[in-house]
Amino acid sequence: MKDNVQISRFLSYILRHSPESIGLSLDKQGWGEIAQLIKLAQKQGNQLTYALIEDVVKTNDKKRFAISEDGLFIRAVQGHSLKTTVEYQPITPPNMLYHGTASRFIDSIFDKGLIPNGRQYVHLSDDYKTAVNVGDRHGKPVVLRVDSQQMFKEGIEFYQAENGVWLTLEVPVKYLKIDER
């Protein structure tokens, strides 16, 4: 694998969703040993090196991954469907957050609220543009405003991943509004 996008996709899949698909084990905080990862990827014909991985971690557009201080381990900072994952500390969110989705999901979202679907958390952003881009991945983008201030007042916890993405377990319908701009 030479292309950084290809490596980023591979790492996302392994570190967020399916380490067992190559026989890698992650600890409770989602860390996997880089040397092990390289060896197991190689067995499958995926040529990875420490330098390639390091480059992807450093240059990744969304800063999806982190390498441990000792340089031995790697993890995804958010986006997991795995249960074994990062322990995020609850923090106070900004007054408003955004969620980008596709128009075809809107009826269901206003029925059930925002749910994580396959992932562990609902992903939110503090800027409108990011939300448009996230929605665009799924279809005709629609941006929802999330009344995070009210949710927080009512005791719902928020977390922020190292790369700035906001996380919460779910967003009930009463806190949602379509951003019509």
Ligand code: HQG
């Ligand atoms: C939708 C990317 C029907 C939800 C991004 C979304 C993000 C519902 C889809 C991160 C629903 C799940 C996550 C309901 C939610 N009925 N549909 N009740 N509740 N949905 O990909 O938020 O590039 O799992 O609106 O930048 O799109 O991978 O989540 O459309 O940060 O690093 O269900 O992934 O980052 O889709 O994206 P996803 P997401 P990466």
